[in-house]
Structure formats: C-alpha cells, structure tokens
Amino acid sequence: MSESTNGTNGTNGREDQSLAYAPVAGTEGAKRGTTKLKIFRGDAEGGEFVEYETDMIEGMVVLDAVLNIQAEQAPDLAVRWNCKAAHCGSCSAEVNGRPTLMCKQRVNEYEGEIRVQPMQAFPVIKDLVSDVSWNYEVSRSMTPFTTSQQAPFTMYEEDVERLYEPKSCIECFMCQDVCHVLRTHHKHPEFAGPRFFVRGQWLEMHPMDEANRLEYLKDGGGGIGYCNITKCCTEVCPVGIKITDNSIIPLKERVADEYYDPAKWLMRKIRGRKGSRNGSSNGG
Ligand code: SF4
Ligand code: SF4
Numbered sequence: 468m469s470e471s472t473n474g475t476n477g478t479n480g481r482e483d484q485s486l487a488y489a490p491v492a493g494t495e496g497a498k499r500g501t502t503k504l505k506i507f508r509g510d511a512e513g514g515e516f517v518e519y520e521t522d523m524i525e526g527m528v529v530l531d532a533v534l535n536i537q538a539e540q541a542p543d544l545a546v547r548w549n550c551k552a553a554h555c556g557s558c559s560a561e562v563n564g565r566p567t568l569m570c571k572q573r574v575n576e577y578e579g580e581i582r583v584q585p586m587q588a589f590p591v592i593k594d595l596v597s598d599v600s601w602n603y604e605v606s607r608s609m610t611p612f613t614t615s616q617q618a619p620f621t622m623y624e625e626d627v628e629r630l631y632e633p634k635s636c637i638e639c640f641m642c643q644d645v646c647h648v649l650r651t652h653h654k655h656p657e658f659a660g661p662r663f664f665v666r667g668q669w670l671e672m673h674p675m676d677e678a679n680r681l682e683y684l685k686d687g688g689g690g691i692g693y694c695n696i697t698k699c700c701t702e703v704c705p706v707g708i709k710i711t712d713n714s715i716i717p718l719k720e721r722v723a724d725e726y727y728d729p730a731k732w733l734m735r736k737i738r739g740r741k742g743s744r745n746g747s748s749n750g751g
C-alpha cells in the first residue's frame with residue numbers, strides 16, 4: 468500500500484474541495500436513481516454507522532459512492548485512496564463485513580444494505596481509514612533480499628515466472644484483515660500474516676537470494692505454525708495470489724524440512740551448511 472495521502476481526505480484538514488471526487492466525465496447521463504450506504508463515522512474512541520443517500524450512476528464502484536458522499540454531504544469523511552484502479556492497495560475497507568477494494572467493487576453487485584467500515588484487524592484512525600503501520604514494522608523485521616551476486620542477474624524463465632505471482636502483491640492488507648490469527652486472536656507480535664508469507668515466498672524462492680528466513684518464519688516473529696490453511700486470505704486477494712497453495716504451504720514444507728526431518732537435520736549439521744532453500748521438493 469502506498470503511504471501517500473494523495474487521495475485521503477478528512478484526516479489532514481484539506482480545504483480545497485475542488486480536489487474532491489467528481490463523477491467520471493461521460494457518466495452524467497447514466498444515473499439510475501439513488502443508492503444508500505451506511506458508513507462508519509468515528510475514530511479509535513468509538514463511532515456509529517451513518518446512512519447516506521447518493522446518486523446511483525451506472526457502473527459506479529463503492530469508492531465512487533463514498534467520494535460522492537464526501538464531496539456533496541460529508542467533507543470531513545476520511546477515506547484513503549490513490550489510484551482508483553485497483554493498483555495501489557490504498558482503498559481497502561470492509562463492505563458488509565468482507566475486506567474489499569472499494570475502487571474495484573461495483574455498487575450494483577449488492578442487493579441489500581451496503582455497510583462500509585474500516586478494516587477491523589487494525590486500529591481505526593478515522594472513519595474508513597485504519598492504521599496499517601504495523602505491517603511495515605513486520606516488513607522491516609524480515610531479512611530483505613540479500614545477494615553477493617552482481618546485477619543484472621541471469622535467471623531461468625521458470626524462476627522469473629514463479630516469482631511473478633508473489634511480486635504482484637499490491638499491499639492492500641486485506642489478507643491480513645481477514646486472517647483469524649490476527650483479526651480474532653490478535654497474535655500480531657508472533658505472527659507475520661499472509662501478506663508476509665507471500666513476501667517470504669518471493670524472497671526464499673528467488674534464486675539469487677542467499678539469506679535464510681526459516682528461523683524467522685518458525686519462531687522469530689513469522690509464526691507460520693499458527694496458520695491452519697483456512698484459505699480465507701486467498702479468497703479475498705484482489706490480484707488472485709494463491710496465498711495458501713503457493714506461498715504458505717511451500718514455506719511450511721521448508722520449515723518442516725529444516726526442523727522436523729531428522730535425516731536432513733543431521734546431514735546439515737554434518738555438512739555445516741544451510742541447505743534449506745534448494746532442498747524443497749515442492750517445486751517452489
Ligand atoms: S490460510 Fe493461514 S494465513 Fe491465510 S487466513 Fe487462514 S490462517 Fe490466516
Ligand atoms: S497478498 Fe493479496 S490480499 Fe494480501 S496484501 Fe497482497 S494483494 Fe493484498
């Protein structure tokens with residue numbers, strides 16, 4: 468997620484209403500009545516859902532409706548967004564209790580009530596804006612890409628293809644929001660969460676990376692053992708990363724290889740080398 472506040476309103480006292488959202492040119496003639504949204508208004512101290520009614524424009528997404536309301540009825544409504552194209556990951560919130568990219572979800576896909584609130588796994592700052600800074604702390608706690616090789620690298624095409632999926636993460640943190648280990652059990656100090664298993668997959672599978680993050684993933688804050696493969700994270704990922712199948716399970720296998728396979732453990736002790744990254748049999 469970008470930390471920019473280009474599209475954030477209501478949190479920084481911005482006065483220039485001309486920067487507020489205006490309907491996309493050409494949609495003026497496509498109005499289809501009105502739509503109602505219940506939007507959380509409040510902060511860390513508490514709040515309530517407030518109902519708003521706004522024009523329903525053909526093809527509009529939830530973010531359109533929220534920004535219309537902000538522009539016409541609630542200028543102090545805080546909402547974070549940047550690209551409005553499902554690329555930056557900034558506009559993640561919960562719609563009817565499900566983590567959602569507001570700029571991707573069309574209003575007409577909801578038949579009944581539309582309740583919009585900030586992500587619940589993180590502290591709320593104001594209205595629809597939650598404080599996701601914990602994720603950046605987790606990111607810093609993981610050993611970054613480490614190599615003694617000189618770029619540009621020569622890599623097999625299959626390695627490049629395999630790294631493409633985890634690299635497509637837009638850091639919306641919706642997988643973090645839906646994961647019960649964080650959301651319900653609040654294991655934030657011990658559990659990095661699915662977004663960082665995706666990142667861990669990218670790093671551990673990169674053929675030029677030389678660091679070993681398995682200790683971190685097991686006991687050093689990654690806490691991958693807490694994951695019980697419910698696949699909720701995969702179901703909400705807006706870019707279609709198969710988080711459980713392609714990131715978590717291969718990393719769990721590597722951790723098991725490293726720490727629970729007695730023969731491999733003994734061989735590594737004897738040889739005195741890491742031997743974990745290239746020893747996986749999962750194709751990862
Ligand atoms: S599969 Fe694991 S990481 Fe993903 S939501 Fe379930 S418990 Fe969390
Ligand atoms: S893995 Fe998917 S759901 Fe999780 S932060 Fe990245 S893009 Fe969002």
Ligand code: FES
Nearest residue numbers: 550551556558570
């Ligand atoms: S505004 Fe960028 S992903 Fe929604």
